[in-house]
Amino acid sequence: MTVMMENKFNHFSDYLNDLRKKRKITLREFCKRAGADAANISRLERGGMAPPQSRIILERYASVLELKEGTDDWYLFFDLAAADRGMIPEDIMSDEELAKSLPAFFRTLRGQKPTSEEMRKIADKIREDG
Amino acid sequence: MVDPRDFKAPFIPKEKAWAAADNIRRKYWPGGQVPVEVEEILWGVGLEIEVIQSLKAAGDVDALLRGDLSGIIVDADDYMDDRMQNRMRFSIAHELGHFVLHSNVYRGIKHNSVEEWIQFIQAIPEDQYSYIEQQAYEFAGRLLVPSDYLKTYLMEAADKAKAAGFDEWDTTGDVAREYMASSICRYFGVSSQVVEKRIIREQLWPPMGC
Numbered sequence: 001m002t003v004m005m006e007n008k009f010n011h012f013s014d015y016l017n018d019l020r021k022k023r024k025i026t027l028r029e030f031c032k033r034a035g036a037d038a039a040n041i042s043r044l045e046r047g048g049m050a051p052p053q054s055r056i057i058l059e060r061y062a063s064v065l066e067l068k069e070g071t072d073d074w075y076l077f078f079d080l081a082a083a084d085r086g087m088i089p090e091d092i093m094s095d096e097e098l099a100k101s102l103p104a105f106f107r108t109l110r111g112q113k114p115t116s117e118e119m120r121k122i123a124d125k126i127r128e129d130g
Numbered sequence: 131m132v133d134p135r136d137f138k139a140p141f142i143p144k145e146k147a148w149a150a151a152d153n154i155r156r157k158y159w160p161g162g163q164v165p166v167e168v169e170e171i172l173w174g175v176g177l178e179i180e181v182i183q184s185l186k187a188a189g190d191v192d193a194l195l196r197g198d199l200s201g202i203i204v205d206a207d208d209y210m211d212d213r214m215q216n217r218m219r220f221s222i223a224h225e226l227g228h229f230v231l232h233s234n235v236y237r238g239i240k241h242n243s244v245e246e247w248i249q250f251i252q253a254i255p256e257d258q259y260s261y262i263e264q265q266a267y268e269f270a271g272r273l274l275v276p277s278d279y280l281k282t283y284l285m286e287a288a289d290k291a292k293a294a295g296f297d298e299w300d301t302t303g304d305v306a307r308e309y310m311a312s313s314i315c316r317y318f319g320v321s322s323q324v325v326e327k328r329i330i331r332e333q334l335w336p337p338m339g340c
Contacts, residue, residue, distance in 0.1 A: 017178075026169045027179050028209055039206040042181035099241040101198045104251075105228060105262050108190040113259055116248050122189035123244045126203065129182035 012080040013047040019065045019077075020045075033064045039129065051081040098127050132238060134253035139261035142231055144268045144331065150230050151272040165319030166274050168223045172202065177229060179222070181206045193221035195228045199236055202226070216320050220270055227269030232262060268331070275318050275328040283314040284329065288337035299336040307335050 009015040020030050027045075031038045036057075043049040052058055058081055067074045102123060108114050114122070158174030159166055169179060178201040185205040186192050192214075194203045202225045208214040228236070241247040287310050299306060311326035318325060329335050 021173050024170065026167070027181065028169075031210065037206075038181040038210050039183045042179065046178070046180065095243050099197075099243050099247050101196045101200065102241065102244070102247050103194040103203075104197050104236050104239050105232070105259065105266075106191050106194050107263050109186070109192065110190060113251065113254075113256065114189050114191070116252060118189040119248045119251065120244065122185070122191070122194070123247070125182055125185055125188040 007076055009076070009080060011047060012051045012077075012084040013045050015077065015080050016061070016065075017045040019067070019073075023065060025064070030064055034060050036061070043129070050086070051084050053085065098123060102126065134250045135255065137254045137258050139258045139265070140232070140235060142265045147227070147231060147265050147268040148272040148277075151227070151269045152276070154226070154230060155273055155276065162276065164274075164276065164279050164317055165219070166223075166276075168219055168226065168274065171273075172222070172226065175226070175229065177201055177226070179204060179209075181209050183207075192218065193225050195225040195236075197236060197239070197241075199229060199233060202229075216315075219274060219319055220321070220324060223270035223273050224266045226273070227266035228262075231265050231269060235262070271320075271324055271328050271331070274320050275325060277332060279317070280314075280325070280328055280332065281334060283317055284310060284334055284337050287313050310337075 007015075009018065020027070025033075027038060027042060030036070031041055034041075040049060044051065052061075058078060062069075062074060062077055065077075067077055106114065108118065154171060154175070155162065155166060158171040172179060177199075180196075180201045180203045182203055183206045185194075185203060186208060192205045192208050195201075196203065202222055204218065204222065208218055239250070241250060291306075291310075296306075307326060307329060308322065311329060312322035315322040315325040
């Protein structure tokens with residue numbers, strides 16, 4: 001039996017993000033070690049995706065985060081994952097919400113202001129994935 | 131709402147951008163070693179890295195600071211590609227530069243729709259847009275290539291060249307500088323162009339005593 005201990009984390013996403021930073025593991029490093037997709041882990045940490053169903057995958061994540069089996073941290077990690085598994089990600093952002101979070105200044109790799117068409121594509125990408 | 135045609139970049143001399151970079155590095159990368167792990171600095175200032183697929187394909191960019199200052203978005207493939215790490219480190223540092231130097235500018239700009247956002251950005255005068263970008267470049271270069279390390283590594287490289295018999299610092303200016311930059315850039319995890327620019331901007335050429 002596992003008991004949810006008192007903790008400051010309500011969601012798996014926050015706990016994963018916090019553990020990773022405490023261990024000073026960058027997102028990139030975490031994904032390399034865990035064999036995970038960076039876009040998915042990024043989305044998972046932002047609460048935009050439910051935790052994985054697979055125990056094997058979760059154990060791999062726990063191992064990268066140096067969690068020891070049987071410890072309170074270990075149980076919390078798996079309990080939060082189970083609790084959030086049925087989570088339904090938030091709806092796609094409205095146009096107004098999206099507009100607030102769009103970048104103010106950015107240069108294209110060719111060193112010029114982006115075209116209107118490129119800006120529309122960037123907005124679509126951020127709406128879809130961000 | 132600011133009329134984009136009247137938009138003026140804040141005046142931030144390079145010394146001020148450098149001082150801001152030095153302060154942030156000291157505070158959030160206290161060991162001070164190079165290469166600077168810029169992602170750890172983001173944690174300190176409360177910014178998240180957000181990785182999304184095909185950002186570069188969509189808009190020919192590899193990193194962006196969100197307008198609500200909540201995070202820096204990067205292209206997934208470049209972020210994970212070992213060959214792109216130097217470039218990615220600099221791009222993230224550049225966006226951090228916008229966060230540190232231009233937060234007030236960002237807060238003063240609000241859009242209600244994607245089309246309004248596009249019209250605003252397109253209407254900003256190119257020169258003002260360029261100043262903003264240059265300020266972020268100055269910040270990023272100084273953050274990742276700390277002045278004291280640059281002087282030390284440059285002197286070490288110059289001493290080696292002198293010991294090997296090289297003494298044409300004046301007549302081979304650009305070539306010798308490019309060579310030196312490419313020989314020390316690996317310490318900083320940035321491209322040789324970034325290091326060469328730091329050498330020029332900090333007036334370290336020719337190396338002292340050469």
